[in-house]
Amino acid sequence: MxxxxxxxxxxxxxxxxxxxxxxxxxxxxxxxxxxxxxxxxxxxxxxxxxxxxxxxxxxxxxxxxxxxxxxxxxxxxxxxxxxxxxxxxxxxxxxxxxxxxxxxxxxxxxxxxxxxxxxxxxxxPEQAFAARRDGVSVLLLDRGHDPAEDAELPWLLPGVKTLSYAVNMAAVRHARAHGAQDAVFTTSTDRRILEGATSSVVCARTRDDAAPTLLTPEPSRGILPGTSQARIFDTARRHGWGVDHGPLYPEDLLTADAVWLTSSVRLAVPVTAVDGHEIPTDPVLTRTLTDFLVGSPRG
Amino acid sequence: MxxxxxxxxxxxxxxxxxxxxxxxxxxxxxxxxxxxxxxxxxxxxxxxxxxxxxxxxxxxxxxxxxxxxxxxxxxxxxxxxxxxxxxxxxxxxxxxxxxxxxxxxxxxxxxxxxxxxxxxxxxxPEQAFAARRDGVSVLLLDRGHDPAEDAELPWLLPGVKTLSYAVNMAAVRHARAHGAQDAVFTTSTDRRILEGATSSVVCARTRDDAAPTLLTPEPSRGILPGTSQARIFDTARRHGWGVDHGPLYPEDLLTADAVWLTSSVRLAVPVTAVDGHEIPTDPVLTRTLTDFLVGSPRG
Known part of the structure; x- marks a missing residue:
């Protein structure tokens, strides 16, 4: 510090x-x-x-x-x-x-x-620079329940970024102890993608003849609304890209043209593998998403 | 301090x-x-x-x-x-x-x-003495999910008494803001009783012609195993009382002969009301449970 x-x-x-x-x-x-x-x-x-x-x-x-x-x-x-x-x-x-x-x-x-x-x-930290540059492999970890169930229960502090982050930290340690570098939570019932342990999940579908489409899980369903994901989506929309919220499943990450963990300091970190299955990265798109984040300083 | x-x-x-x-x-x-x-x-x-x-x-x-x-x-x-x-x-x-x-x-x-x-x-604190003496009214609060679902997922730190207690503290604040003094968590699906925000739940059935029976939710199902509840049950068993673990529902608390929140410093706190419905207390049993807790100092 x-x-x-x-x-x-x-x-x-x-x-x-x-x-x-x-x-x-x-x-x-x-x-x-x-x-x-x-x-x-x-x-x-x-x-x-x-x-x-x-x-x-x-x-x-x-x-x-x-x-x-x-x-x-x-x-x-x-x-x-x-x-x-x-x-x-x-x-x-x-x-x-x-x-x-x-x-x-x-x-x-x-x-x-x-x-x-x-x-x-x-x-x-250098670790953040390395993640941006080299990407991270992630493990999908069951969140035990669907946080959407907490959304109407204010005493469970839904969507609050509390200092009670022991489980988020334990999830990252678990992923690292099992050969990956970061963790992404899923629901237990249908393995719907929720969020990274300390990040949002964004994926892209690209086509040669059109602007890319970005997808992220619905931010209203009990997960923390990501400020970086929101900024990327706002800027992408202004550039004529498709942006959409909706349920994402493991196969959506495995078949996406690129997946990122987005957060304020690490910016757009490419996901290189999901549960040991390598997935493609797109260095040009990664650079564009990074520019979306750091192109407009204030506000 | x-x-x-x-x-x-x-x-x-x-x-x-x-x-x-x-x-x-x-x-x-x-x-x-x-x-x-x-x-x-x-x-x-x-x-x-x-x-x-x-x-x-x-x-x-x-x-x-x-x-x-x-x-x-x-x-x-x-x-x-x-x-x-x-x-x-x-x-x-x-x-x-x-x-x-x-x-x-x-x-x-x-x-x-x-x-x-x-x-x-x-x-x-004087507040603990007052709780022992006067009892507490409790609000039943939905835990959002059944913590039994977390039991096999070590990255969720099931049964670990972590410093990440923001939700427990928020539940107590919510109860106090809504006319009660403490909170008891229930599952969302079937409203099964889990545990107090910072205590275990114990209830008693008494009969004139027999020793009392104490009941508490199953400690293995994702809730924190209470050291006070365990000590009370061990001692009660040695005194020939009935002790049992099993699913408890709101109606079990409302029809019990007495209900307590048990914890290390507050000891056995009588519950005087559940969701606004007054329930009986049993000062003699409360004193006996307290003696079970403080009768055997070491170990």
Whole structure:
């Protein structure tokens, strides 16, 4: 981590020493995963999809019964941290510029205390550059149930990006322990594709004589609405591409012309294999999707 | 919090100032709820069900791919913290002695760093004493799915007491916002009783001419095996009571002679109402179940 800012619910954000401890042992983000977060991409000092991330943070916080810092406070904290963060890291393959990964989190705080927020800025890790460049093999993992069943049950925090991510992390570890590099969740009943452990799933159908069509699972059915997937689809639509939401099954990934895991920092990561079956990648389309993500810095 | 001890994976536990921050902003317990924990009850300096808690901590850690401190290290840390913790709090109704609540947690640590453990000792909160004394009304909340479906899927961390407790906390908040004091999860399909948000569910059938029978949902079916429920059942069985596991439905709670939420610190909390329907309590049985829990200090 290169820089960190702490923002109390009331009061000004303040730069803190990223190398020092800042959290007490009873903080409920620590003891209960009780908080929400967003991860953003910063390129040459500019935050991408800031408005979409701040909106989703506010939605998450609202459902979880937490206050959220204003966009103004978040932008001030981000500027403060970026000033202190140093040069960022550079993807030698894509050469987009100096890149930072930014995490913005809200904790419920200590019992009886006040919620608080923090923002950290780190150089994008080499592992993310490697994933963009070389792609990842994925394992399809049963989510145990269809999260669409949770959608009307607010106490299950459907669609909330909480700090309670232990299962997402366990899924990635399981995939890595079984020869793959990332995990994609499916429903148990009909093996419908849901989402990556920390990403959205997008696939493409291409034809020589027409614009490509992009497909992704329905974001309303209990999965996290992906800000990168949404940005790619909005831009693709403006370019006259076909974009569609709908049920996707393992065979749709195996027969697609290309599949990606999309997320804010890793951008569009090509999927090279599904459950050990190699699938084609499309470097030109991958570059286009990446440009869709980093072509329009603000908003 | 009255006292705290931090234990690195290698090295000795050390007493730390409970009023100071000890956790960095990138610790994965904080940023991902990526860790496991246990809550224990200490009465007059003696830890109850220590072996059962340590065993469950090790099981949780094992499934989550984390190392766990040895029982010896945990006991040393506990003794160190209790020495520093001060007198504890006293339940004026039960008058059991000086009580402490102890939390033992393991974090995966910072990315690229080492897992670590911590232990905190706090006086039992007045809210717990009030729950024992006055009971709680509960709301039945749909868990969205049957956790039995997760039981064979290790990447979903079934039966692991992870730090990712945001949904459990949201369920309690939802119950409180809707006129009840605690939440009990049910399956969505057949409304089978699962467990409390932070407790097990136990109910009793009594007859004038025979020993009572205690019932609880099957612990193997994806719910957390409760150490308090197990201790109550073991002791009840030795006293010649009937004990049984099996499917319980809302009508079983409504027609039971008494229902409790059992957990380590709150002990046996009488349920006074289910979804707004008052149910009977049995103060004599409540006292007996409490004695089952605190009658045998060690092991």
């Amino acid at each position: 290169a820089a960190a800012v702490i923002a109390p619910v009331t009061g000004e954000p303040r730069l803190v020493d990223p190398g020092r401890p800042h959290v007490g042992l009873e903080d409920q983000a620590l003891t209960r995963g009780d908080g929400v977060f967003e991860t953003m991409h910063v390129l040459d000092g500019r935050a991408y999809k800031f408005a979409a991330h701040h909106a989703r943070l506010c939605t998450s916080a609202g459902i979880a019964g937490l206050p959220a810092p204003s966009a103004q406070t978040c932008r001030a904290a981000l500027a403060m941290a970026l000033d202190a963060a140093g040069p960022g890291s550079r993807d030698t393959a894509l050469d987009l510029g100096a890149e930072h990964s930014v995490k913005l989190s809200i904790s419920r705080g200590e019992p009886g205390g006040e919620p608080w927020a923090w923002l950290t800025v780190s150089p994008v | 009255a006292a705290a001890v931090i234990a690195p994976v290698t090295g000795e536990p050390r007493l730390v100032d409970p009023g100071r921050p000890h956790v960095g902003l990138e610790d994965q317990a904080l940023t991902r709820g990526d860790g496991v924990f246990e809550t224990m009850h200490v009465l007059d300096g003696r830890a109850y069900k220590f072996a059962a808690h340590h065993a469950r901590l090790c099981t949780s850690a094992g499934i989550a791919g984390l190392p766990a401190p040895s029982a010896q290290t945990c006991r040393a840390a506990l003794a160190m913290a209790l020495d520093a913790a001060g007198p504890g709090s006293r339940d004026t109704a039960l008058d059991l002695g000086a009580e402490h609540s102890v939390k033992l947690s393991i974090s995966r640590g910072e990315p690229g760093g080492e897992p670590w453990a911590w232990l905190t000792v706090s006086p039992v």
